[in-house]
Amino acid sequence: MRRLLAAGAATLLSAFIVFANPGSACACSCAEQTEAEAFEAADAVFAGTLTRRDGGGFPLGSPDDPATLEFEVDDVYKGDIAEVQGLLTSGSEASCGWDPPVGEDYLVFAYLEGGKLNVGFCGGSRALDERSPEFDAEAVAPVAGEAGLAKTELWPFGVAGALLVAATGAGWWFLRRRHLKRIQ
Template identity: 40%
Template sequence: MRFPWRLPAAGAVTVLLATGLGVAAPGTACACSCASFTTPEEAVSHASGVFVARATDVASGGFTDTYQFAVSEVFKGDVGPTTTVGTLSDGNGCGTGFEVGREYLLFVSRPYDVSAAWEAYSCGPYTGTPFDVRAATERVYGAARAPSADGPVHRITPWTRMTAAVPLPLLAVGAAAAVGLSWWVVSAMRRRRRATD
């Protein structure tokens, strides 16, 4: 007895391709518009986390980049000695980029579009005129403190790299298709055994 294995296999491939193209296709480009504040103090006050850190690693892929940082000073937020900052890649939606090995004074938010401890944007403290960002930060938050030894530690992991290279929705669809195909093969083998008994 011949089993119509081609139809389910073609269906699974079609679903994978359609989902992959939908996830991998570039989205609509959005212009980035940054707010300007009246005073330097106001400009540095709009962040969930403020800290000084050196970029030590990066995992890039798809629409987001995840950077790992060694933190040296903290002005605001519960920040451990190692943390991750995600950003939309290629400047999409106000995304930004960092150079590994360089130190930054970071103004970050809680993550929304990225899988990291923090999210960064190209819009930093801005008043329309240049000012000493570090001095304004110290006026608002006081002297910097060391990162909390008991604070949360976030690192780039093999899972981070894998999901950066292959978007998570595509991984989920691929896993579901593999489970479905395995179930169908096992069912077909059982039917064949029953037919020959």
């Protein structure tokens, strides 16, 4: 019975080590820039409401796993932005990811990387408030439709769970079989 408990504890410890990997540590440091400089450096600038955040970070990912931010866009100042626009960001602020609260309005400065729009902590994006943007550009309406949205895939969680259950069952069966042979 002790061996069975030890095997169960070892399985749980192994699962914890595999799924709770904190990843590597890094820090984000930003260079000072004005809003006009951020506008010039950005590939796209728009104002909109953050409606959803998917992916990135714990419990089963690395802090460097990308997250998708989904915005309902009101005004576009630069670039081709859809009415519902998705952007990628790093999964943690330590890796310069941007993690604003969902449901609030933002002025977003995005850049192209690998053919996809990204946003980061250092890009100049900020909550919309009473002050007007500090760059000289006229707002236009967004392009109709959706762009850059990620689909949440849950199958990796199911596969990981099934493998964990199978490994636990195999360990129990093996130990039980050894125990029964010793009794005979």
